[in-house]
Amino acid sequence: MGQVGSAGDNDSMESFFALLQKNVVNPRRWETRDELRIAIVS
DSSP: OOSTTOHHHHHHHHHHHHHHIIIIITTSOOSSHHHHHHHHHO
């Protein structure tokens, strides 16, 4: 990790969250936050 506001760090995190949203969050509707939390950590 670089300094605060580092473009490289920002790109990595944006890519990670985009993949998380595409592969876990968006494919189905989650009834509770706990269901989603468990799916994210599994």
